[in-house]
């Protein structure tokens with residue numbers, strides 16, 4: 237059987253919900269989505285009473301559980317849509333489209349990789365770390381957050397990562413400071429050939445810049461509001477420089493969300 | 506309306522302009538046959554490439570969306586070289602939506618598209634919400650729309666449909682429909698999104714279910730006032746009932762836009778639900 241490809245639109249079910257610090261972790265069934273997942277993919281979820289979708293990073297997938305294959309997402313309830321989602325109890329049904337977007341590109345060789353994530357947006361780096369380790373890559377993981385309540389737990393990632401660095405802006409746990417403060421040093425110490433980053437624009441920009449200064453590749457997972465998530469509406473512009481050196485505006489959801497860091501026109505984002 | 510003409514018209518379900526991506530992104534959600542036999546209006550294509558507007562391009566409003574996407578498209582040349590052949594291979598019935606800054610541009614687009622293999626028809630965007638089109642030929646009066654249609658019709662084979670996509674403005678829509686039909690439009694699409702504003706006051710267009718009652722009023726009044734003009738309804742279609750409302754009001758077809766952004770399988774489901782029940786009364 238060929239591997240299933242392309243996204244599906246399915247009815248999923250909440251099978252677990254758990255508050256972790258400031259975030260809510262949901263475990264969902266979504267038939268066909270976990271099977272097709274690659275690190276860096278996201279899902280678009282429908283919210284009652286809203287026309288636009290909510291895009292959520294896939295944090296992990298389980299090939300099998302008591303409920304069959306499942307996927308986990310991490311929610312920060314910031315608006316009425318994410319609040320509605322965060323309030324969904326076990327057994328609630330939600331329309332899910334996915335997996336969507338271009339995933340992280342994996343190196344062909346066993347190189348050294350630095351993974352830098354901030355807040356809930358660090359979510360896609362955890363399955364990436366596993367894939368990279370399977371390929372024999374040396375993985376250094378950096379999880380950062382404004383404070384401890386917004387720090388994704390790196391406990392499980394310790395199995396995939398050779399080293400884990402924790403940064404909080406307020407110094408409540410780990411080292412104090414932002415990704416921008418530490419990333420050059422981290423790239424140097426990990427001797428990274430590739431830097432993968434996921435988080436707010438400033439974090440991505442800092443990581444991409446540090447990679448470039450060190451002569452490393454970078455892959456960044458951009459976060460833009462995506463009205464549909466599927467590429468249909470052209471509503472999530474991402475300014476980039478094309479392979480041909482020509483400035484373009486692409487769809488963050490379809491040509492991204494993972495793009496080469498050196499291709500993003502950060503000043504125009 | 507003769508059999509030949511109505512057979513060439515799309516329906517009963519069609520993808521609305523700008524809401525089907527390049528077609529490729531829609532295909533996975535269209536069932537085993539993909540885009541085969543699907544009537545699809547492309548996003549509006551201009552002669553030169555357009556990057557589109559700044560973000561946010563689309564925000565939510567109660568019951569809908571406000572958009573000012575700015576017609577991002579790769580320009581005619583690139584569209585003809587890449588996107589169109591892919592759509593034709595996928596089996597879609599392609600209605601290329603065209604937009605121009607001048608009458609001459611519309612004519613140019615029509616001429617070059619008349620020679621492109623696989624173009625089922627044209628949809629002429631003469632109903633973009635004011636200001637949102639950014640540099641488009643300004644359609645203030647019904648005769649502006651009609652002159653564009655006449656210019657397009659002169660360049661495009663008579664046996665293939667030209668659809669005039671109008672603004673759903675009840676005070677002008679009858680006049681616009683009549684004038685565009687007289688100028689050679691095979692049918693009118695009613696309509697585009699309604700002029701609206703983003704929360705910061707920026708000009709945009711309202712789409713989605715919130716818009717359906719306005720569109721329905723326009724469809725109804727055009728059907729009653731100028732019954733000879735076939736109407737394709739577009740605005741807020743999201744389920745079988747909302748589609749049937751337009752068909753019951755006399756529309757020959759419906760287009761689905763915003764609903765695809767919410768649920769990309771909408772068109773596939775509506776095609777299945779509406780196909781057998783649809784019979785073109787005009788054909789009898």
Ligand SMILES: Cc1cc2nc3c(=O)[nH]c(=O)nc-3n(C[C@H](O)[C@H](O)[C@H](O)COP(=O)(O)O)c2cc1C
Nearest residue numbers: 521522523548549696697698712713740741762763
């Ligand atoms: C994101 C978006 C992009 C659109 N792009 C175009 C376009 O390129 N050309 C056009 O004629 N109409 C465009 N429209 C208008 C739709 O085709 C449709 O007329 C309108 O949204 C009302 O239908 P709906 O409620 O089903 O969306 C666009 C609408 C949206 C929401």
